[in-house]
Amino acid sequence: MQETPEAKKPQWAMVIDLDRCTGCEACVVACHAENNVRIAGEEEAARGRSVNWIRVERYLEGEYPDVKVRFMPVMCQHCEEAPCEPVCPVYATYHSDEGLNAQVYNRCVGTRYCANNCPYTVRFFNFFPAQWPEPLWKALNPEVSVRSRGVMEKCTFCIQRIRKGEEKAKDEGRDVRDGDVNPACVQSCPTRAMSFGNIADPASEVSRLSKSGRASRLMEELGTKPKVIYLNRGE
Amino acid sequence: MKRREFIILTGSGAASTTLLSGCGHPENTLIPALIPDETTIPGVDYWKAGTCALCPAACGIVVRTREHRASKIEGNPLHPVNRGALCARGQAGLQVLYNPDRIKSPMKRTGERGSGRFEPISWEEAIKTLAEKLNDIRSRNLNGSVVFSMGAALNVNRIAAEHFMDAYGSSRLVTTPLSGDDRAVGYASAGGQAPVFDIANATYLLSFGARFLETWQSPVMYSLAYGDFRRGHGRKRGRFVMVEPRMSVTAANADEWAPAAVGSEGLFALAIAQVIVREKLVPNAAPPNLASGSLDDYAPEKTAAQIDVPAERIIRIAREFAEAERPLAICGGAATLDEDGENAKAIHFLNRLVGNLNKPGGVLQTDRFDPIAGLRPAKPANWTPLSGASGYKDGGSALLIHGMNPAHFAPDLRDQIKAFGYIASFSPFLDETTELADLILPDHSYLESWDLYAAAARRTEKRAESRELKVGTLPFASVASPVVPPEFDTKQTADVLIQVSRELGQTLPFESAEDFVKKAVPSVRKAMGQAAELTEEEWSSLAETGVLLVEHGAASSTAESDSAKAADEKIAIGPAIEENKRDDYPLYILAYEHAALGHGEHANLPWLQELPDPMTTVIWGSWVEINPKTAAALRIKDGDLVEVRTPAGAATLPAVFYPGIRPDVIATPYGQGHTSFGQYAGGRGINPAQLGLAYGNGARSSDSRARVTIAGGESRLVRFGTSLPEKIDTPR
Numbered sequence: 001m002q003e004t005p006e007a008k009k010p011q012w013a014m015v016i017d018l019d020r021c022t023g024c025e026a027c028v029v030a031c032h033a034e035n036n037v038r039i040a041g042e043e044e045a046a047r048g049r050s051v052n053w054i055r056v057e058r059y060l061e062g063e064y065p066d067v068k069v070r071f072m073p074v075m076c077q078h079c080e081e082a083p084c085e086p087v088c089p090v091y092a093t094y095h096s097d098e099g100l101n102a103q104v105y106n107r108c109v110g111t112r113y114c115a116n117n118c119p120y121t122v123r124f125f126n127f128f129p130a131q132w133p134e135p136l137w138k139a140l141n142p143e144v145s146v147r148s149r150g151v152m153e154k155c156t157f158c159i160q161r162i163r164k165g166e167e168k169a170k171d172e173g174r175d176v177r178d179g180d181v182n183p184a185c186v187q188s189c190p191t192r193a194m195s196f197g198n199i200a201d202p203a204s205e206v207s208r209l210s211k212s213g214r215a216s217r218l219m220e221e222l223g224t225k226p227k228v229i230y231l232n233r234g235e
Numbered sequence: 236m237k238r239r240e241f242i243i244l245t246g247s248g249a250a251s252t253t254l255l256s257g258c259g260h261p262e263n264t265l266i267p268a269l270i271p272d273e274t275t276i277p278g279v280d281y282w283k284a285g286t287c288a289l290c291p292a293a294c295g296i297v298v299r300t301r302e303h304r305a306s307k308i309e310g311n312p313l314h315p316v317n318r319g320a321l322c323a324r325g326q327a328g329l330q331v332l333y334n335p336d337r338i339k340s341p342m343k344r345t346g347e348r349g350s351g352r353f354e355p356i357s358w359e360e361a362i363k364t365l366a367e368k369l370n371d372i373r374s375r376n377l378n379g380s381v382v383f384s385m386g387a388a389l390n391v392n393r394i395a396a397e398h399f400m401d402a403y404g405s406s407r408l409v410t411t412p413l414s415g416d417d418r419a420v421g422y423a424s425a426g427g428q429a430p431v432f433d434i435a436n437a438t439y440l441l442s443f444g445a446r447f448l449e450t451w452q453s454p455v456m457y458s459l460a461y462g463d464f465r466r467g468h469g470r471k472r473g474r475f476v477m478v479e480p481r482m483s484v485t486a487a488n489a490d491e492w493a494p495a496a497v498g499s500e501g502l503f504a505l506a507i508a509q510v511i512v513r514e515k516l517v518p519n520a521a522p523p524n525l526a527s528g529s530l531d532d533y534a535p536e537k538t539a540a541q542i543d544v545p546a547e548r549i550i551r552i553a554r555e556f557a558e559a560e561r562p563l564a565i566c567g568g569a570a571t572l573d574e575d576g577e578n579a580k581a582i583h584f585l586n587r588l589v590g591n592l593n594k595p596g597g598v599l600q601t602d603r604f605d606p607i608a609g610l611r612p613a614k615p616a617n618w619t620p621l622s623g624a625s626g627y628k629d630g631g632s633a634l635l636i637h638g639m640n641p642a643h644f645a646p647d648l649r650d651q652i653k654a655f656g657y658i659a660s661f662s663p664f665l666d667e668t669t670e671l672a673d674l675i676l677p678d679h680s681y682l683e684s685w686d687l688y689a690a691a692a693r694r695t696e697k698r699a700e701s702r703e704l705k706v707g708t709l710p711f712a713s714v715a716s717p718v719v720p721p722e723f724d725t726k727q728t729a730d731v732l733i734q735v736s737r738e739l740g741q742t743l744p745f746e747s748a749e750d751f752v753k754k755a756v757p758s759v760r761k762a763m764g765q766a767a768e769l770t771e772e773e774w775s776s777l778a779e780t781g782v783l784l785v786e787h788g789a790a791s792s793t794a795e796s797d798s799a800k801a802a803d804e805k806i807a808i809g810p811a812i813e814e815n816k817r818d819d820y821p822l823y824i825l826a827y828e829h830a831a832l833g834h835g836e837h838a839n840l841p842w843l844q845e846l847p848d849p850m851t852t853v854i855w856g857s858w859v860e861i862n863p864k865t866a867a868a869l870r871i872k873d874g875d876l877v878e879v880r881t882p883a884g885a886a887t888l889p890a891v892f893y894p895g896i897r898p899d900v901i902a903t904p905y906g907q908g909h910t911s912f913g914q915y916a917g918g919r920g921i922n923p924a925q926l927g928l929a930y931g932n933g934a935r936s937s938d939s940r941a942r943v944t945i946a947g948g949e950s951r952l953v954r955f956g957t958s959l960p961e962k963i964d965t966p967r
Contacts, residue, residue, distance in 0.1 A: 022458060023487065029842050029843070033329060045845060050854070190455045190462075
């Protein structure tokens with residue numbers, strides 16, 4: 001690992017074309033299944049304690065009959081200047097050299113400072129232990145740890161899939177390329193609204209799309225430098 | 236690179252998969268779930284293919300398994316319908332397999348009928364019990380009164396049931412009521428299988444109520460098409476107009492939403508047709524075959540008031556539609572509530588008028604691809620859609636029921652169900668209908684079953700030399716083998732029926748569900764012009780690829796039938812809608828299919844219960860949508876508990892302010908209101924059937940009226956909501 005100069009490390013980024021996104025939420029269930037995201041149940045969900053690493057924001061504008069609706073999938077934006085990182089007293093959340101905002105579950109002591117500081121509200125705290133009634137636990141992904149009570153969790157860009165893709169590329173003696181890594185949300189997307197890849201590679205699809213005239217980042221005026229790029233709908 | 240991606244890159248489907256043989260994975264045989272543990276490598280993923288069973292679209296899936304446990308479902312990249320993508324429902328299939336409320340073994344009733352008290356029995360006893368019962372009925376010459384009622388089912392289970400009933404001597408086959416969407420799609424077909432609507436290549440899409448991004452026909456296939464419609468490579472962004480009284484998620488994605496009056500969609504279509512004909516916007520515009528009157532009676536100037544959309548707007552839409560390069564009109568959802576199909580006929584006439592039948596971007600009428608006809612009964616089975624007047628009426632000596640839950644979606648039929656002398660259910664869950672059973676013979680989940688399903692997909696491709704679009708047909712078969720061993724002591728229904736048949740001295744043309752697949756695959760290959768017999772390696776790779784395809788199928792056939800092929804049915808829409816206004820019930824009420832929970836058949840999956848409804852963000856419950864202006868007049872606030880009363884009944888529900896609904900309409904989703912069906916579904920929300928909105932009850936649902944009053948009391952409404960500021964500079 002040390003031999004690789006940092007500059008050559010892939011920088012993971014995602015592009016979401018809002019003109020393709022229909023708000024169907026296939027990504028949401030795909031993420032739950034891939035990342036062992038727990039179910040809160042009605043009682044806890046009513047207290048705002050459901051977990052959605054990715055959610056679909058719905059914006060309603062105008063009054064009947066001139067109503068406009070916009071859908072926008074929102075997950076951890078993996079900010080380069082992440083407001084959640086400096087406030088963690090135990091370095092449970094940190095920035096990896098691949099541009100990922102990482103969360104170390106067994107370091108987290110549950111101060112929740114990071115969630116307070118996240119402008120995108122994409123961090124979720126485990127207020128109670130996850131329940132997987134027999135035999136529902138069998139659907140758990142063995143590659144992703146089940147988070148215990150008292151720790152913070154959030155989107156990882158499917159780190160387990162990134163590692164697999166990187167190892168595969170390494171085995172084949174080449175750099176990672178488009179298609180090696182697809183997070184669960186991107187894989188499932190029925191309209192192909194999402195793309196994922198190495199933005200440091202000028203030939204990658206995310207690089208190409210990020211230069212689109214429709215590209216923008218969510219609340220970029222905050223200076224967080226998100227790694228998720230949205231393509232506007234346009235008309 | 237994953238093994239699956241390797242398969243894609245090396246070519247398409249079974250024909251090229253011999254390349255994969257000898258890859259050193261001994262578990263990849265067509266009986267994967269039966270292979271002992273010592274032949275799998277711990278920590279290594281094995282992907283097994285199958286067919287999704289959570290809606291009739293039957294997308295191809297691949298399932299990640301490790302140590303014989305399934306841990307993720309994804310779309311099968313080789314499958315021509317969904318090409319690797321999968322919807323929210325399909326992803327949740329793991330919770331069907333590992334649902335804690337599955338019935339764990341055969342059971343017989345111990346308490347009173349309907350008491351829900353059962354005790355576990357062995358399969359030997361269960362099969363013997365059913366065979367003896369049926370034998371007894373036959374000895375009294377009452378076998379003709381036995382009903383097999385089958386809704387959503389795997390192909391092999393359905394064919395087994397057809398053979399079983401044929402041999403047993405009863406023709407009473409009953410299935411779920413046809414949905415409005417099914418009927419609307421049917422009007423556009425010219426015989427053969429359901430047509431495919433080439434949304435990807437249309438440039439102007441006019442949808443009358445068809446929620447093609449959520450529930451209509453094949454949501455993943457049309458979502459893929461929609462992505463290309465919007466931002467496909469090398470094409471202009473398509474324009475999408477949706478006519479619907481309540482803005483669905485599909486309408487929310489439209490460029491323009493026209494909230495026409497409830498039931499006026501057919502009138503709207505004829506008004507458009509009138510403009511196109513009178514302005515000669517298309518060459519050789521022929522008027523429709525009207526049951527009465529002339530097309531000029533439908534001029535927008537005369538009908539706009541009833542449609543409740545200004546005449547100028549109708550004229551503009553008509554011009555845009557006719558002048559578009561590749562216009563397409565589709566029909567479904569609220570536009571089919573007239574039940575007699577006149578709206579659908581009028582809407583489909585627009586396609587004939589602009590001449591888009593079997594053209595790129597148009598309606599692709601598709602011949603049936605049925606290579607396994609030889610495995611079906613000689614006499615084609617005739618499944619009667621269930622309604623109050625046909626199906627269970629007059630009872631019978633026994634009811635065998637599988638894959639449908641009429642006691643939930645049509646509670647009025649409970650007495651008809653209970654009138655049967657004996658009830659055997661094959662349901663894997665203790666739902667409302669299964670509670671009434673005398674004997675339960677639980678089916679495997681689809682991920683533990685064998686199946687084969689064949690159809691024809693359509694694809695429009697750009698020809699490299701001429702850059703012309705060309706429509707092609709892709710016949711395919713989707714093959715499923717068990718991806719994991721049975722989780723509980725359940726048995727695939729086809730196998731149960733075969734065993735009961737043996738006890739009854741009947742013979743079926745296949746010995747098991749597995750045998751069916753083994754016999755069907757060679758016939759499919761033969762129909763595709765390939766060698767019928769498969770090598771051992773080809774069988775192994777079929778478990779991974781899951782599809783049989785004709786190579787280069789897209790170029791194989793282009794049935795360019797002309798408009799004349801479509802039946803020129805008479806359209807009977809009066810120039811004036813009969814209004815069923817009632818002062819005591821001032822509002823229309825619509826019940827619509829929940830995108831995730833369907834008509835309630837998926838309410839037992841916690842992932843889908845906790846999936847926010849995209850428009851209201853409600854989770855774990857029911858609600859009624861009301862226009863804020865209407866609510867203000869009734870002094871109802873967002874989230875208030877209200878009583879909704881219809882001539883048929885009443886329900887208390889939380890009100891959700893919904894700016895995208897006509898002020899004279901309220902709407903509530905199907906999906907909830909189960910009285911049983913496990914810990915996640917039971918005792919939650921409201922079943923619209925109690926308001927007289929039973930799914931497929933044959934009534935004109937566009938006439939359903941309601942009134943709303945504040946009920947008082949605390950409402951139980953959980954919304955996912957958002958904590959982002961309401962006014963942020965969001966990407967547009």
